[in-house]
Amino acid sequence: MAATALTIDGLEVSFGSVKAVNNVTMTIAEGELRVLLGANGAGKTTLMDLISGRTHSTRGHIHLYDTEITNWQEHRIARAGIGRKFQIPSVFRELTVRQNFEVASCRNPSVFANLGFGFSRQTLARIEEVLAIVDLRDKADVTAAYLSHGQTQWLELGLLMLQDPKVILLDEPTAGMTAAETKKTAKIINSMRGKHTLLVVEHDMAFVREIAERITVLHLGEVLAEGDIASIETDQAVRRAYLGSRSIS
Incomplete structure (x- = not known):
């Protein structure tokens, strides 16, 4: 049960x-x-x-x-x-989709100075898995500000998955x-x-x-x-x- x-x-x-x-x-x-x-x-x-x-x-x-x-x-x-997604998406619009996911995967508050460094193979594999789930693999290197409304919503869903509340x-x-x-x-x-x-x-x-x-x-x-x-x-x-x-x- x-x-x-x-x-x-x-x-x-x-x-x-x-x-x-x-x-x-x-x-x-x-x-x-x-x-x-x-x-x-x-x-x-x-x-x-x-x-x-x-x-x-x-x-x-x-x-x-x-x-x-x-x-x-x-x-x-x-x-x-407790993780929450509001009606209006909250993402890092100046970062790429992949960088957004790296931020969500990192517990280090200085992550902005270290994007792309120090991630385990397991973490990188999980990022790739979530990119596929939310169908943003082909947008991984696109800056979030240029995503459509739906894609931005899926990005935020992916962020929640990676944060794993x-x-x-x-x-x-x-x-x-x-x-x-x-x-x-x-x-x-x-x-x-x-x-x-x-x-x-x-x-x-x-x-x-x-x-x-x-x-x-x-x-x-x-x-x-x-x-x-x-x-x-x-x-x-x-x-x-x-x-x-x-x-x-």
């Missing part, structure tokens, strides 16, 4: 009189790919902010494996093993992508399944169908439903609150 990678217990936060997250409880197993679904204002991004330390909760607890990380500072949570949070990873780029992103994320623990916020229903293993639906800051895609798309409460009369397609 897989260990529990992330435990959220009775988590709450209010902004003035508005309770943005209300008594949210969920557990994510090691290696699981969980999709967080909900309409705008459902509390999805706020929940991600709470997990990553960007926002502090007013009640409840968060555990990363056996360590409680509730309301830790953002940088401390990152060091503990215990849990990866992905906030709308297909935002602004073409249909072809979205399909490729689904393939990349599916390749991460089992090797990484992932929590993915997404509203593109076609994309959700491509990656969904287990879904948690939020509505007005609360957990409305949880289950596989078949049970979620037939859940009447979910249909009323979010999907309307249409199925996930």
Whole structure:
């Protein structure tokens, strides 16, 4: 039985009189790919902010494996093993794709003065492996500033893979992508399944169908439903609150 990678217990936060997250409880197993679904204002991004330390909760607890990380500072949570990808990519635009990957692979803070030096064969092999996974092998020596939007998103996914956090949070990873780029992103994320623990916020229903293993639906800051895609798309409460009369397609 897989260990529990992330435990959220009775988590709450209010902004003035508005309770943005209300008594949210969920557990994510090691290696699981969980999709967080909900309409705008459902509390999805706020929940991600709470997990990553960007926002502090007013009640409840968060555990990363056996360590409680509730309301830790953002940088401390990152060091503990929570990696996050925002809608707007954060990469070193002045460096090449390969140099970005070298930075992500190096634990030495003086890496900028030593790019390309001191990497083990294992590390170099892993960089090549991730270049292939995110389909950027032919762009390895291209400066990141010249990548397309989709390629920049894949670069950031590759950076997270190389940093190898215990849990990866992905906030709308297909935002602004073409249909072809979205399909490729689904393939990349599916390749991460089992090797990484992932929590993915997404509203593109076609994309959700491509990656969904287990879904948690939020509505007005609360957990409305949880289950596989078949049970979620037939859940009447979910249909009323979010999907309307249409199925996930």
